[in-house]
Amino acid sequence: MRLTNILSGAAAAALLASAWAAERGSDGQVNILYWQAVSIMNPFLSSGTKDVEAASLVLEPLARFDQDGQLVPYLAEDIPTVENGGVSEDLTSITWKLKEGLLWSDGTPVTAADAVFTWTYCTHPEGGCAQLPNFGDVTSVEAVDDLTIKVTFGVPKPYPYGPLVGAQSPIIQAAQFSECLGTRAPECTDANFKPIGTGPFVVTDFKANDVVTFEANPNFRDPAKPAFATAVLKGGGDAASAARSVLETGEFDYAWNAQVEPEILTAMEAAGNGEVISAFGTLVERIMVNQTNPDPALGDERSTAAHPHPFLTDPNVVKALSLAIDRAILIETGYGAAGRMTCNLVPAPEYNASTNNDWCKERNVEEANRLLDEAGWVMGSDGVREKDGVRLSVLYQTSTNSVRQAAQALIKQDWQAIGVETELRNIDAGVFFGGDPGSPDTFQKFYADVQMYANNFDGTDAEKYLGDWLCSEFPRPDTQWQGGNISRFCSEEFDAKHAELAKTAGQEARSKLIIELNDMIVNSSSFIPLVDRGRVSTRSNKLGGVIMNPWDSELWNAADWHRVE
Amino acid sequence: MFAYTLRRLLFAIPTLIVISFIIFALLDLSPGDPTANLPLTIPPEVREQIRIALGLGEPFHIRYLLWLQQFFVNEPLNILEKLTGLTFGDGDRMRVISWQTRSPVTDLIVERLPQTLWVVGLSYVVGILIAIPIGVISAYKQYSWFDQLGTLFSMIGFSVPTFFTGLLFIVIFSVWLGWLPSIYDTNLRVTNLETFWQQVRQMIMPVMVLGLANAAQLSRFMRASMLDNLSQEYVRTARAKGMRERTVLLVHVLRNSLIPVVTVIALGIPTIFGGAIITEQIFRVNGLGQLLITGIQGADIPLVQTLTFIFAVLIVLFNLIADLIYGMLDPRIRYE
Numbered sequence: 001m002r003l004t005n006i007l008s009g010a011a012a013a014a015l016l017a018s019a020w021a022a023e024r025g026s027d028g029q030v031n032i033l034y035w036q037a038v039s040i041m042n043p044f045l046s047s048g049t050k051d052v053e054a055a056s057l058v059l060e061p062l063a064r065f066d067q068d069g070q071l072v073p074y075l076a077e078d079i080p081t082v083e084n085g086g087v088s089e090d091l092t093s094i095t096w097k098l099k100e101g102l103l104w105s106d107g108t109p110v111t112a113a114d115a116v117f118t119w120t121y122c123t124h125p126e127g128g129c130a131q132l133p134n135f136g137d138v139t140s141v142e143a144v145d146d147l148t149i150k151v152t153f154g155v156p157k158p159y160p161y162g163p164l165v166g167a168q169s170p171i172i173q174a175a176q177f178s179e180c181l182g183t184r185a186p187e188c189t190d191a192n193f194k195p196i197g198t199g200p201f202v203v204t205d206f207k208a209n210d211v212v213t214f215e216a217n218p219n220f221r222d223p224a225k226p227a228f229a230t231a232v233l234k235g236g237g238d239a240a241s242a243a244r245s246v247l248e249t250g251e252f253d254y255a256w257n258a259q260v261e262p263e264i265l266t267a268m269e270a271a272g273n274g275e276v277i278s279a280f281g282t283l284v285e286r287i288m289v290n291q292t293n294p295d296p297a298l299g300d301e302r303s304t305a306a307h308p309h310p311f312l313t314d315p316n317v318v319k320a321l322s323l324a325i326d327r328a329i330l331i332e333t334g335y336g337a338a339g340r341m342t343c344n345l346v347p348a349p350e351y352n353a354s355t356n357n358d359w360c361k362e363r364n365v366e367e368a369n370r371l372l373d374e375a376g377w378v379m380g381s382d383g384v385r386e387k388d389g390v391r392l393s394v395l396y397q398t399s400t401n402s403v404r405q406a407a408q409a410l411i412k413q414d415w416q417a418i419g420v421e422t423e424l425r426n427i428d429a430g431v432f433f434g435g436d437p438g439s440p441d442t443f444q445k446f447y448a449d450v451q452m453y454a455n456n457f458d459g460t461d462a463e464k465y466l467g468d469w470l471c472s473e474f475p476r477p478d479t480q481w482q483g484g485n486i487s488r489f490c491s492e493e494f495d496a497k498h499a500e501l502a503k504t505a506g507q508e509a510r511s512k513l514i515i516e517l518n519d520m521i522v523n524s525s526s527f528i529p530l531v532d533r534g535r536v537s538t539r540s541n542k543l544g545g546v547i548m549n550p551w552d553s554e555l556w557n558a559a560d561w562h563r564v565e
Numbered sequence: 566m567f568a569y570t571l572r573r574l575l576f577a578i579p580t581l582i583v584i585s586f587i588i589f590a591l592l593d594l595s596p597g598d599p600t601a602n603l604p605l606t607i608p609p610e611v612r613e614q615i616r617i618a619l620g621l622g623e624p625f626h627i628r629y630l631l632w633l634q635q636f637f638v639n640e641p642l643n644i645l646e647k648l649t650g651l652t653f654g655d656g657d658r659m660r661v662i663s664w665q666t667r668s669p670v671t672d673l674i675v676e677r678l679p680q681t682l683w684v685v686g687l688s689y690v691v692g693i694l695i696a697i698p699i700g701v702i703s704a705y706k707q708y709s710w711f712d713q714l715g716t717l718f719s720m721i722g723f724s725v726p727t728f729f730t731g732l733l734f735i736v737i738f739s740v741w742l743g744w745l746p747s748i749y750d751t752n753l754r755v756t757n758l759e760t761f762w763q764q765v766r767q768m769i770m771p772v773m774v775l776g777l778a779n780a781a782q783l784s785r786f787m788r789a790s791m792l793d794n795l796s797q798e799y800v801r802t803a804r805a806k807g808m809r810e811r812t813v814l815l816v817h818v819l820r821n822s823l824i825p826v827v828t829v830i831a832l833g834i835p836t837i838f839g840g841a842i843i844t845e846q847i848f849r850v851n852g853l854g855q856l857l858i859t860g861i862q863g864a865d866i867p868l869v870q871t872l873t874f875i876f877a878v879l880i881v882l883f884n885l886i887a888d889l890i891y892g893m894l895d896p897r898i899r900y901e
Contacts, residue, residue, distance in 0.1 A: 013822055031750075037859060039665040121621070128618025132611045186667035193668065208666040209859045210851035211751050236747065236849040237861075241735070241747065249747050250742045482609070 025229035037235025056553035065551035069349025112143035262336025281550030681852035692779025700787020722781020
């Protein structure tokens, strides 16, 4: 009895699976909507996520990141590591093996020479390649034989998975782009609009800034995929109407980036045609706490290392500020499905996320008050704490954006409850993030006590991102106020540990160090995490196989997408 | 008349050169960086290289002269080559290249012109067809309930913006009733009756949204012009001769009242080419208006520059045409 149950269960599962995995092109057309229209199908010349993601249907890298941030081989046979000999002992080279028998969509074989050409193409000094950072420190890319690619770095690279990995750095066909190097790159309109690729789809028609039409790639390596015979990627309009076209009118199967007020999105979802899906990457909305004194009276030495902040360098004060914030309300009102609680600087992938700081998840006003009392801050008659004539009063700045202004107002109330006075300020995003050294209002100059914005890093490895917190990275007058250490955090211990990370290979050992570095920042007086902000898109109930991925293109597994009736 | 036309055309040349310089200078001085849309993770050195690859490293006057050459020499030669099949010189000329798409700007414009002409042009025709009867009847029966309704209609048309009526239409006809598509399918080819019907269905909403806004304005012009003429002596004379009221109204008064309205209509035609930025964006019609707005958002200066300049040419041209039509309709006006 039990055996038959199991058998019939297995048969049913097999039927379900075979119902869609039957053959290539059996499911008709999939309609995808990107409200930022696609301008170009060449990610090396692209100016944004929309172009990179559209290109990912056609162009593929050696390996992609899956939904958990783990590398999955695409064109490569497997992922090279030090253990399997793919990465050299001195960490200066990585050797990839291509899968055998791979074909471009025009039927010609994929060889290591294409990978070498891709590197030449992007690193051409006059090309203006947008993905150049992916090839940082690469000294050469060689074709050892037809299927073997050797990438050599000028310095030891404990994390060598930058070049030719992920949606930003796919392989292009040498034959198609050979005349398009350097200044000639923009002249190859046809190649830039209809690149020949290895992915599940081939471009049949390209209308710039409007719509791209695809058909299934006849030479795709899996003969049963993709399930859709054609795909249409429409662009234009705005986020709210894009979400509506999936959730309410059902005209589209998938709409990218539903940046819409949570209550509107929930109302649309109630129509029952589809669902809101999200995935969380490394984008953290945070409050940066100035460790230097922004007092205007200091003139040129404002917000420089010469003058430490009068009270925000005390970890207990900052911990009290963090404990007083009601993060659940911030998420509910401002982000909905696009936000989740985090107490980290590096919130993801799972294996790099610390669980040691979870005290911040629960609002605790008593504990916050106790910490301030203990630190000697006495409540004044006007409801603001004081110590030695210094009032606990902060200037809190951010960029102009309705969600951020709402968060500012909520946090101001939260801080009032523990006797901290807050003055709010918002600055046009173009100026705030503009980096103009002549402007006093940039986030690098940080002429305020605390400021709020979001930041993240590409890929899954946090080494470079954590490198922003080194003492040497202070934005200051002699660097034209450039530099990533916005809070002006400085710790010798942190610098030493980061140097150790730069020499350590292997995911487990690196994760351990990354978590330690993360905890040092989170428990210092320089950083208050608020919300882990995810990608949000909408999917029709008639579309199956979608796995939202925060680490690569959202369309990374389009080959597996299929129709559900 | 010919000498006058020729003089006006010659005078247009320096005007257009000055306009092209002003547009170029304005765009150059305005803040906006083609690399601003790149993710924060891309370092400043790479941004600088991208800017240089786009030609931003050259000084202002060189870029302006280069654009003049590309627009006035290279592009017309290219069009000529395409039309005649001949090759001039080596046939390899630098064209005006859009920064966003890295493709020739004129190709983008040619691709989008048909949609704009169909949707925005048709809405203009619809607007005229609605406005003229309303204007005529409103004026003839001044202060009647029809006139009051017409006034209400045009007040609504004036004061309610198209981004609101557009959304309202979508919510009613696409979401609640499910009759019309909310997204314009630009891949649709009209090959048979069925696809023609699909094309009609997807054009109804954008055309009506724009048509109603146009009708509101034109009907006010029409009404005012009719009122002016109805109190003229020649109307009394016509009636005294025993003409039928129909003839008086539709032959004598209407024709005379149309003179100023035709000028307004002719002057409005360049705006058709400008597309209706907001309406095209709401319904995702890939017209020139949408092209312009994506160009502005992406700081795609060559695209914005070329498009705005083409609009300027059209405005100058249709000003001249309006003047000439005026002369033809009204024999009292003669240009010597």
